[in-house]
Amino acid sequence: MGNLENHFGDDASLDIEDTKQILDFLVKNSAENSTMQSSLMFLKSIDNKDIIAMSQTDFWEKTHRDIPKEIFDLDEVMSKSNCKACHTDIEKGLIENENIKNINSFIF
Numbered sequence: 001m002g003n004l005e006n007h008f009g010d011d012a013s014l015d016i017e018d019t020k021q022i023l024d025f026l027v028k029n030s031a032e033n034s035t036m037q038s039s040l041m042f043l044k045s046i047d048n049k050d051i052i053a054m055s056q057t058d059f060w061e062k063t064h065r066d067i068p069k070e071i072f073d074l075d076e077v078m079s080k081s082n083c084k085a086c087h088t089d090i091e092k093g094l095i096e097n098e099n100i101k102n103i104n105s106f107i108f
């Protein structure tokens with residue numbers, strides 16, 4: 001949020017009010033302020049490494065290592081960062097086991 005004029009090659013600058021609102025949301029919903037087990041696992045895994053994506057953490061790599069790599073290239077999934085393709089309740093901040101899509105339901 002501190003360098004939005006150079007956001008992955010794009011200028012994503014916002015006015016002061018929007019910046020403040022988004023920053024407040026991010027801080028309020030950050031892993032540091034969560035009591036969810038997975039948040040703590042991600043934080044521990046990030047440690048002080050320079051990681052900008054959850055899917056780059058050792059914790060993510062470990063919990064997803066049994067998933068065939070081709071699944072992430074399917075049209076329904078598209079990328080590792082599309083958590084919702086497999087974790088249907090992730091927008092509520094939840095990763096309940098019963099809501100993880102069955103990997104065998106993806107057709108190759």
Ligand code: HEC
Pocket residue numbers: 038054055063064066067071072077079080081082083084085086087095097100101103
């Ligand atoms: C292709 C489907 C798929 C995608 C995309 C995916 N996951 Fe998962 N994830 C799974 C599966 C399947 C498991 C369960 C693995 C197991 O138990 O062996 C899992 C497990 C997890 C767990 C561990 C849950 C636990 O209770 O141990 C976390 C946390 C998690 N995923 C977070 C994420 C996040 C965050 C993203 C996006 C950055 C993501 N996943 C993207 C399929 C996916």
